Amino acid sequence: MQGGFAMMENLNWDDVRLLLLVARTRSLSAAAVQLGVSPSTVGRRIALLERALGVTLFMRHASGYRLTEDGASLLEDARRVEDAMVQLQGRAADAGSTPRGHVRLATNEALANLLILPRWAALAPRYPDLVLELVTGAAIQDLYRRDADLALRLVRPEAGGLTVRKLGVQAYAVYAAKGLLPQSRKPGKAGLAKLPWIGWDASLQHLVQARWQREHFLEARIALTANSLFTQLHAAEQGLGLAVLPCYITDPHPQLTRCLSPGQCVSQDIWLVIQQGLRDAPRVRVIADMVAAVVSDNRKALEGLPP
Structure with missing residues (x-):
């Protein structure tokens, strides 16, 4: 496609925004929510834009609306227009003596x-x-x-x-309620593997602490899973199992003690x-x-x- 947006003299910011929203959400309904209109209105506006440009911008797939080759060629131009609009709006908002x-x-x-x-x-x-x-x-x-x-x-x-x-860096350590550990001494990794653990639910297994736990304690028994860091923290306080938790959150809780130090665990930038x-x-x-x-x-x- 030659000329891009420059070939359409009456193109405006609403047209550009429409293209960007549908491209990003791949859904007329999701784009409609952000625009405050109905999905049918979004569909009509896309059809009008395609007629005005003389190209097909989107193809309907099982996974949603996907850009055609012509649509993809316009996307970078649309993003540059969006960047310029964001900067313009930002300068307007920042005008004056104090940030607002x-x-x-x-x-x-x-x-x-x-x-x-x-x-x-x-x-x-x-x-x-x-x-x-x-x-x-x-x-x-x-x-x-x-x-x-x-x-x-x-x-x-x-x-x-x-x-x-x-x-900076966010470090993790393995923590347990003091009553869950042997009275005589802290167990090594082999001993920790015999104790119950707290894990993340299936939707959050990609988290770095969940991956580390699987790699090092795959055979350990999972006593409870949660999708909240604070739920894991409170479950560990109740003695339900060991948990891989951020140090800055957990160290102030006196009921919990470190079983493995940050140097033995994982960290994130x-x-x-x-x-x-x-x-x-x-x-x-x-x-x-x-x-x-x-x-x-x-x-x-x-x-x-x-x-």
């Missing part, structure tokens, strides 16, 4: 509740016009799809168009990820600087080192 507007930060529940929220509570009065939106959960928010403005992640993203910076078009926006910079300071100030706890 919304900043959407994606991270996991533990980092949000234990580290970020206390710091933001102290910082927020300085920025009365700035709203922090925290998106938490086990699922990784896709910054390339504009699910968030920035993220604090334990997995380095592979997609382009992002500014990525390593902030902590990454700050920002949409490239937003990295210099004052409102995003406030949150990014806060997040970096939080990780730096809690470095020893995150790495499982003595205070």
